[in-house]
Amino acid sequence: MSNREATDTIIGYFYQFDHSISKLLELNRIDDYITIEGIEDIDIKTIDENIAIQCKYYAKTEYNHSVIAKPIRLMLEHYKDVKNGLKTSVNYYLYGHYKSGQDKLILPLTKNFLKEKFLTYKKDKITQYHHDELNLLDQDLDDFITKLTLDINALNYDDHLENILKMLEMQFNCSRFEAEHFYYNNALKVIKDIATKNDVTERVISKKDFLNKIDKRQLLFDEWFVRFKGKKKLLSNLRQEYFTNLNTSPFERFFLIEIDKNNYLRSELKELVFFISKKWSNISKREPIPFCPYIYVHNISQSALIELKKDLHRENFNFVDGFNFQGASFSKKSICITANHENQIKIKIVNKIEYLDLIIEETSKTKEIYQFYRQKPYFNLDNASIKHVSIQYENLNDLKEII
Numbered sequence: 150m151s152n153r154e155a156t157d158t159i160i161g162y163f164y165q166f167d168h169s170i171s172k173l174l175e176l177n178r179i180d181d182y183i184t185i186e187g188i189e190d191i192d193i194k195t196i197d198e199n200i201a202i203q204c205k206y207y208a209k210t211e212y213n214h215s216v217i218a219k220p221i222r223l224m225l226e227h228y229k230d231v232k233n234g235l236k237t238s239v240n241y242y243l244y245g246h247y248k249s250g251q252d253k254l255i256l257p258l259t260k261n262f263l264k265e266k267f268l269t270y271k272k273d274k275i276t277q278y279h280h281d282e283l284n285l286l287d288q289d290l291d292d293f294i295t296k297l298t299l300d301i302n303a304l305n306y307d308d309h310l311e312n313i314l315k316m317l318e319m320q321f322n323c324s325r326f327e328a329e330h331f332y333y334n335n336a337l338k339v340i341k342d343i344a345t346k347n348d349v350t351e352r353v354i355s356k357k358d359f360l361n362k363i364d365k366r367q368l369l370f371d372e373w374f375v376r377f378k379g380k381k382k383l384l385s386n387l388r389q390e391y392f393t394n395l396n397t398s399p400f401e402r403f404f405l406i407e408i409d410k411n412n413y414l415r416s417e418l419k420e421l422v423f424f425i426s427k428k429w430s431n432i433s434k435r436e437p438i439p440f441c442p443y444i445y446v447h448n449i450s451q452s453a454l455i456e457l458k459k460d461l462h463r464e465n466f467n468f469v470d471g472f473n474f475q476g477a478s479f480s481k482k483s484i485c486i487t488a489n490h491e492n493q494i495k496i497k498i499v500n501k502i503e504y505l506d507l508i509i510e511e512t513s514k515t516k517e518i519y520q521f522y523r524q525k526p527y528f529n530l531d532n533a534s535i536k537h538v539s540i541q542y543e544n545l546n547d548l549k550e551i552i
Contacts (some may be wrong), residue, residue: 164206170336173359174316182355185344205245212250214266221267222279228293229283240296246303260290326390334374335363367539384550399438401512405520407447417545426496434490441488445499467493481511
């Protein structure tokens, strides 16, 4: 498969995911639900109706009847099972976007058009009549048509996504950045996870459960969202949203970084410490309120942390960690000492996660916490007045692009 074909396929998946997301957001009642890839791509169940939706995206393809003929034949097979009492009655909806050729479909649909364009086809050079194979009469086809809606003028991918982001902004009363990077990101993961379940009963989700699952103000580094944004663009967006203060305020900033203790380079971690210190500290004589950041490395062993400190010390990089001498207890006052030009403290290293609450309580300045995690957040803070950003990431070098 060529790169272009692969990209088109991925966009097709996103379009189907997005359609599920939009249908959930559009449900009128909180307890209404949809089934992902049930009878069709999406089944919607409400108090008032039951709908099966087939969703297709062909932005570079001209519409031809053959493109939707097979889905319609499958819908007709389901209709036959309903007629025989084997399945529950539903309305059928075929939703698609095509480059051109929409004028070929003549609506309202007639049974003759249905027979000729969708139910008659060749197999092994032999003409097949699907309605005859199913022993359906003209009156059955007329009834089927009343339950079938064809829409081949669906929104294009960008407009479809724009509508979803607007709905998310309204639903959560949030900014565009939050709608896209938090709620839409989470929604993609929820829909993707549901779609991969083997048991159809596990592919059912109500509007209420969906909203609860995506209502998380933390950024996932989900593979599908990375594909959607592009990794470079995603990292750039995060930097612009959180880390582009031209005039850095003298806040107490905490950078919490989880590492894979079995798969990281101390040299990369050390470079990251230098980078954070350089960008987020100011201890010059001209700075009226000098400051430097705190850094906590999650999952690092005590011996590895000691080796990191040795490296920093060898390179004359001044830091404090709240221990004034060998054998001393941790002192929150000691680690909260003001960094300035005289003492040349460039960073404050928090050895243990338990010390974070003590430090946050000790300092009276405005505080900001940036938590970078690999699988799930590891530090919780019950203080809404403190800015606390949680971001999932893949590797340490990504953090330099973000921070």
